[in-house]
Amino acid sequence: MKHWAATEERGSYLGILIVLRAYKYGGHVLMRLVLAPVIFYFFLTGGNARRASLDYLRRLHNFSGDASPFASVPTWRDSLRHFWQFGLASLEKTDAWIGRIRKQHVQNCGNTHFRDLEQRPEGGVLIGSHLGNLEVARAIASSSYSKRMNVLVFTEHAQAFNRALRELNPNVTVDVIQVTNIDMGLAIMLRERVDQGEFVVIVGDRTSVTDPSQSVHHHFLGKPAQFAIGPWVLASILECPVYFLFCLRNSTGAGYDLHLDFVTAQLQLPRRSRQQHIDAILSQYIAKLETLCRHYPYQWFNFFDFWQQQETAATTEGSVGNAD
Structure with a gap:
């Protein structure tokens, strides 16, 4: 089965630019009119993504039991709603970067505030996911606070979106570092930036783009799935505070819940017990994911078979490889 990075990106710079210009000149009403047929087309023609969506929704329902966010077993209608929420998330990214989402639209639900990070001399690592909309969180942070955010991305699609945003608004500041591999050179550069108080x-x-075998298996929603060890190894190399960061649209649809949680002052991975330490921190991360999935079920935006067993994987359940 394909690794997630081998799945063709369904979009292009030109397509993204057209949609963003429609937003600029027509606002939310025109944008939703443009989005509706596009999302419906992707839903009808994207068989793999559609099946992955329904698989995730049903896993969440079964795993949650009496706490399930669904009244009954999810159907194709729930999957279509899942696709539509993904389309709205793209609109929210644009809202965030051109300044239409402000601090007053965001409610802090974690144990830490961005202003707390602003007051501390050291930088840190913020570990998020494709649950919710990190773009909103980082845009709010960039527009309201002076601490620089260095965002690591692993797809050309993300770069195309940011390029289109700059054409829409040249004043947008996006500190994106596109990478294919977290190597020592990148780690040294990031260490320097963290030492200067950046994040x-x-x-x-997501597992590694270049080597999905560098991962660990961990139960997520009731079945083993692969999670990359790269983010955790990188955090240990940087020797700085680690936080979880999730930003999700609230139930009213009019604002966002920001979950920024301090995890540890320094993630240490001793060689002899690295597997146990990674498993411990990953358990915290996955527990947070599962809780938030139950509260925001349609905001998980991994439209591929997340529980697939990669053909190239050299790991077994609970094993840990080298850093990506």
């Missing part, structure tokens, strides 16, 4: 943002719910 590194990386997602923890």
Whole structure:
């Protein structure tokens, strides 16, 4: 089965630019009119993504039991709603970067505030996911606070979106570092930036683009799935505070819940017990993911078979490889 990075990106710079210009000149009403047929087309023609969506929704329902966010077993209608929420998330990214989402639209639900990070001399690592909308969180942070956010991305699609945003608004500041591999050179550069008080943002719910075998299996929603060890090894190398970061649209649809949680002052991974330490921190991360999935079920935006067993994986359940 394909690794997530081998799945063709369904979009292009030109397509993204057209949609963003429609937003600029027509606002939310025109944008939703443009989005509706596009999302419906992707839903009808994207068989793999559609099946992955329904698989996730049903896993969440079964795993949650009496606490399930669904009244009955999810159907294709729930999957279509899942696709539509993904389309709205793209609109929210644009809202965030051109300044239409402000601090007053965001409610802090974690144990830490961005202003707390602003007052501390050291930087840190913020580990997020494809649950919710990290773009909103990082845009709010960039527009309201002086601490620089260095965002690591692993797809050309993200770069195309940011390029289109700059054409829409040249004043947009996006500190994106596109990478294919977290090597020692990148780690040294990031260490320098963290030492200067900056932050590194990386997602923890995707396996390595270049070597998916560098992962660990951990139960998520009731079945083993692969999670990259790269973010955790990078955090240990940087020797700085680690936080979880999630930003999700609230139940009213009019604002966002920001879950920024301090995890540890320094993640240490001793060689002899590295597997146990990674498993411990990953358990915290996955527990947070599962809780938030129950509260925001349609905001999980991994449209591929997340529980697939990669053909190239050299790991067994609970094993840990080298850093990506």
